[in-house]
Amino acid sequence: MTKTTFAVIAATAMLFAACTKAPTTNFSFESSDLFFEIADSLSQNQKVAEETWARLFDTKGYKTLCDDDEMNDVRRAAELVFAPNKKAELDSILNAPYDSDDDVDLKMKILVRNYVNLQSHFDDAKKFRTSYDFGKVKTKATKIVHDFLPSPVDSLLTFPNIEFFCYARDASNCGSCIIFDFNYFYLYPQGCIESMAHEMFHNYRYNFTNDDIIYSEPLLIVLDHLQDEGIADLINKKGSENTAKNLTELEYPELYEQKYLKALNNSSKLLAELESLTFQNLDGELSDDDYKKQVYNLFPFHGHPVGYKITQLFIKHGLRDQMMETFYNPVEFIKLYNSIAESEGMYVFSDRFVSHIEQLFTKPQPAE
Numbered sequence: 001m002t003k004t005t006f007a008v009i010a011a012t013a014m015l016f017a018a019c020t021k022a023p024t025t026n027f028s029f030e031s032s033d034l035f036f037e038i039a040d041s042l043s044q045n046q047k048v049a050e051e052t053w054a055r056l057f058d059t060k061g062y063k064t065l066c067d068d069d070e071m072n073d074v075r076r077a078a079e080l081v082f083a084p085n086k087k088a089e090l091d092s093i094l095n096a097p098y099d100s101d102d103d104v105d106l107k108m109k110i111l112v113r114n115y116v117n118l119q120s121h122f123d124d125a126k127k128f129r130t131s132y133d134f135g136k137v138k139t140k141a142t143k144i145v146h147d148f149l150p151s152p153v154d155s156l157l158t159f160p161n162i163e164f165f166c167y168a169r170d171a172s173n174c175g176s177c178i179i180f181d182f183n184y185f186y187l188y189p190q191g192c193i194e195s196m197a198h199e200m201f202h203n204y205r206y207n208f209t210n211d212d213i214i215y216s217e218p219l220l221i222v223l224d225h226l227q228d229e230g231i232a233d234l235i236n237k238k239g240s241e242n243t244a245k246n247l248t249e250l251e252y253p254e255l256y257e258q259k260y261l262k263a264l265n266n267s268s269k270l271l272a273e274l275e276s277l278t279f280q281n282l283d284g285e286l287s288d289d290d291y292k293k294q295v296y297n298l299f300p301f302h303g304h305p306v307g308y309k310i311t312q313l314f315i316k317h318g319l320r321d322q323m324m325e326t327f328y329n330p331v332e333f334i335k336l337y338n339s340i341a342e343s344e345g346m347y348v349f350s351d352r353f354v355s356h357i358e359q360l361f362t363k364p365q366p367a368e
């Protein structure tokens with residue numbers, strides 16, 4: 001099955017842009033270039049043809065990541081920000097509360113803020129597009145992940161295709177490519193190169209994971225996310241507190257930062273809850289559907305805050321080598337966690353839980 005990882009990735013540092021034009025193999029600007037053209041037309045009060053919008057949403061970046069509602073948001077946000085005659089409506093969105101998870105327009109508000117930011121340096125961003133040395137990005141990102149992995153690193157480590165589009169400040173791994181917001185890269189090239197290394201780790205790891213087994217069990221999926229994101233975050237994050245703070249610096253609503261910190265501070269409780277839900281399900285007190293729903297919603301941000309907390313503890317306890325030897329096996333991840341949990345005052349999984357996940361991980365698969 002296709003695995004998609006939507007990760008909120010925080011950048012931390014800027015690098016001065018090089019001034020030579022280099023080959024841009026692996027990089028596609030199809031979506032962002034057309035978005036720039038449209039933004040130019042809107043800025044000059046020109047009407048954008050329906051056919052042009054359709055072409056934009058048929059480019060790989062938008063087509064892969066956005067559903068119809070999200071495409072409508074992109075169009076509405078671009079018109080509000082770039083067309084000069086929409087200022088009153090734009091101001092009303094920017095002045096509206098930006099702090100509720102129930103807000104149906106929250107995605108739209110995030111988009112609008114990113115486009116306003118892009119517009120504030122639009123000419124420079126367009127120059128950056130043609131002058132930045134994207135060729136070096138590949139070399140740098142590959143070196144980062146190569147140095148991170150245990151040696152020898154085999155030829156399965158590859159640099160993915162990068163699609164640039166204009167959306168929220170984020171990067172998404174779509175399996176065959178990584179889709180980056182152009183403005184995000186413009187603002188934080190070095191942080192984004194490290195994000196690419198993070199995504200390359202995911203892609204590399206996929207070569208070793210046993211997906212048929214993992215993706216047949218909600219519990220293994222959740223543990224897999226904790227392991228995958230926790231290890232990958234060691235590549236590009238600068239500590240949990242900074243990661244949370246960066247969400248607000250990237251102009252996400254403050255509630256994202258609060259949500260991240262809440263999960264971080266409740267890591268032990270959440271892990272205990274995972275075991276408790278699992279036993280309720282095994283003991284017939286919780287239906288499979290309810291179990292699935294609850295465990296999928298247990299760890300916010302795709303498992304980042306809790307997974308990263310665990311992997312930082314591994315580093316603290318000198319367990320990096322053991323963590324990397326089994327980086328594709330979520331059951332070994334939990335066993336390694338259990339070896340240090342008590343000394344950290346964290347929840348220790350019971351023998352019953354560990355036996356259960358061992359059994360899930362080794363169960364025979366039905367013949368195709």
Ligand SMILES: [Zn+2]
Nearest residue numbers: 005007229232
């Ligand atoms: Zn990730």
